[in-house]
């Protein structure tokens with residue numbers, strides 16, 4: 001039976017520090033504030049937004065929403081970003097992606113003020129992650145994976161880590177963050193040859209592909225640590241990860257469940273970044 005790497009204790013520990021920082025800021029008259037920019041009403045965006053708002057409220061962080069319809073033009077989105085940039089009372093911004101078809105996502109991401117980029121979406125923040133300079137904030141989900149490993153005392157130095165998925169939101173940045181911790185990282189994707197063999201050979205595997213329960217017994221090995229970043233809805237409408245949990249759990253040493261795993265840490269990381277951004281700007 002695998003150890004469950006639950007997200008709640010990790011998120012709670014992070015939030016304790018964030019709460020103390022927020023209290024210090026509020027005592028000096030600074031109200032840490034997060035802007036949320038959302039286009040349309042995708043269920044996964046709404047679900048993440050609810051979690052983020054709840055977490056923000058519990059920490060004393062204010063949230064301001066900039067909501068646009070799914071078919072709003074690029075100019076309306078750029079105007080919302082400009083408002084966020086110009087408003088000194090807003091310290092960080094979460095913009096839901098993927099943006100609707102027809103929107104230039106790269107232009108939108110790079111229009112955000114680097115100082116308010118608390119989710120690592122601008123070129124400057126990503127450069128910080130890839131160059132290891134510590135400039136800017138890393139994408140929250142990628143950082144959440146690092147926090148989970150740290151919280152549970154899983155040291156990746158010298159270990160073989162496979163990351164499945166190469167998006168700029170998760171796969172690539174988490175590979176860089178773990179490389180910076182001296183792991184030997186293999187970054188896998190949809191064209192990787194013999195993915196099961198690569199996964200089986202790794203000490204730690206991060207799955208981030210958005211494929212419901214796609215990774216089964218042939219991918220797992222005894223003693224492995226598995227981080228399942230996927231948040232998917234199965235055919236019965238239930239939330240599930242990328243990993244076939246029931247197949248993995250008897251084999252591997254430790255695994256994050258879905259729900260109750262990586263997702264809950266992501267919002268805690270986001271709030272820590274907002275508090276840090278507020279401190280840096282005030």
Ligand code: NAP
Nearest residue numbers: 141165166167170189190208209210229230231262263266
């Ligand atoms: P994405 O942009 O769609 O990227 C998916 C990646 O998976 C791509 O690199 C793709 O490879 C790879 N992939 C697809 N099929 C594959 C296969 N058969 N074998 C190996 N790799 C394959 O997705 P994303 O934004 O990174 O999100 C991934 C998952 O994480 C989703 O379920 C999303 O909901 C979840 N998520 C969770 C959190 C959280 O807080 N836990 C936050 C954000 C997202 P190619 O590059 O070759 O196409």
